Amino acid sequence: MTVNRAWRLRRRPAGEAAVGDLELVEEEVPELRDGQALVRTNLLSLDPTNRIWMSDIRGYMPPVPIDAVMRGLGIGEVVESKRDDMPVGAKVSGFLGWQDHVVADDALLEAPLTVLPDPLPGPESAFLGALGHTGVTAYIGIDLAGVGESDTVVISAACGAVGSIAGQVARQRGAKRIVGIAGGPEKCAHAVEKLGYDACVDHRADDWRDQLDAATPDGIDVDFENVGGPIMDHILGRLNIGARVSLCGMIAEYNTYDEGGKHSGALSNIGQLIMQRATIKGFLVLDFGDRFPEAIDYLGTLLAAGNLHYDETIRDTGIESMPTVLNELFDGGNMGKLLVRVAG
């Protein structure tokens, strides 16, 4: 008998996910039926959107139902199988959920769950990061903005899983100037020294607005927006004519959702979209399934050539640490992709 440990959502968080919002339960894994495979979770991905899924808001996916296993992306390995396309030992990537085992069947494959190539052309963890949904998000967002040689590009959460890749893709696209925004002098130093930003603004400094103005003397043509809130608002106030905002995330706002799905937010510079004839385009990487191969090929080539710096933080704190590690994302403590090792 296999016991599965799973985080079930017991109530919708008010603000940061807290003790009592989720419960770690132990449940017996049922006997496999034909067409099923048992997957052991190796790594789980922590993404800001996890917090979105906990709230009852109009999202791109329905909220996680109360008492259901928390939704999450991960990489696992087939440990038992009654289906030919998922032999024992195969690595899979997709919506495994916050649990250490999951029964994969046709429905989960549609979620989607993907069987990874064997052998893997890189470290397992990269397929949740630079060569996974994170890297593809960065690639698509820069592509949608149409970054070109005359553009000053600003990237908030510049050292984050998505931002760190987006900055480097913008560099490859020949952007004139790439300015990151990150929290604290260490991250800012990393952004310039390792990730190749021309400048980095420390949004924890009192004078971050002045820093951002000074770092973008020719205004801002492209904003790869991950943060929202006052940072995005200040950026809107510095857009140039014809500017493009790729709206990827608004992490500053996710922890403000209350139990009822209401939240606060305030932008006063939206009017600059008119003055500068600018465009905000919201996008979700899940809409670009057909471009994953192109993006992964592009990023994989950069990585293989040593032209893509890739940071990850893997916590070895196990499935029991998932809610705590999720909150690290919002505290801004981690650099690059944040993962939890569950097994493997």
Next chain:
Amino acid sequence: MTVNRAWRLRRRPAGEAAVGDLELVEEEVPELRDGQALVRTNLLSLDPTNRIWMSDIRGYMPPVPIDAVMRGLGIGEVVESKRDDMPVGAKVSGFLGWQDHVVADDALLEAPLTVLPDPLPGPESAFLGALGHTGVTAYIGIDLAGVGESDTVVISAACGAVGSIAGQVARQRGAKRIVGIAGGPEKCAHAVEKLGYDACVDHRADDWRDQLDAATPDGIDVDFENVGGPIMDHILGRLNIGARVSLCGMIAEYNTYDEGGKHSGALSNIGQLIMQRATIKGFLVLDFGDRFPEAIDYLGTLLAAGNLHYDETIRDTGIESMPTVLNELFDGGNMGKLLVRVAG
């Protein structure tokens, strides 16, 4: 000797333009030099953007300098001339300013000032409204949103100069459902009965949010946004996947600019742009100079065929009433295009 009466901007308004912000002065018109023509102002156009031009903000044109004649669009007639392309009697349209005479020269023609065809193919006033910058704004904004047959279109300031035309252009484009938002039951009745909206939401009613939800049972695909503020925010919360917002104006916010050009504003539903993969596109009609003929031809054909309902309010209160009449725009009292007759 001709005396010109002109409104000069003496200080930047805090909120609504008030007594003392502008001064009506009488000034002698200098003798014409070669290459100049004297234009008498017949009609002046009141536009929400007039208020923008008074504030020291990053606009699409520089703010009106302190002590300069207030900028404004109008139609006039040449009364003296020392240039061949502007004979006495010719009608002109463009940036005449808030004054009853203006000396036209090459610089003003570049502002631009346009010599209108003789005879005019419609009433003079229409060339500041349905067949002028107002109508072209409506046409371009609907075009940019790509309105199609499956779309629910929402238009704020539905009975305003731009909105009233935009709704009818959306109808011509075959939109599935067109919902207006206007202030008060009379305007809403007018919107449905005369302008052809399928429904109209009275934003002065306490339950306007419920009204808007009920009027858009299939959500919102296109927002032609003229208002901003809480109305725009509620619309963002009802966008469908792939929705487009043509951001034309934010009149709810223009009178909140203080002397220093700061203003308030708050949108909490921007995150829905991600969830619904929606786009906000700010636009300015002045960027579409090459499409004015196409737009005016389109609107003129509709008008001639009796397929375009066109409202205007012409105040016969003279040049001295300009600041007072401007504030009517923000009080929401007028229907359709608002003009002041100065002469003619």
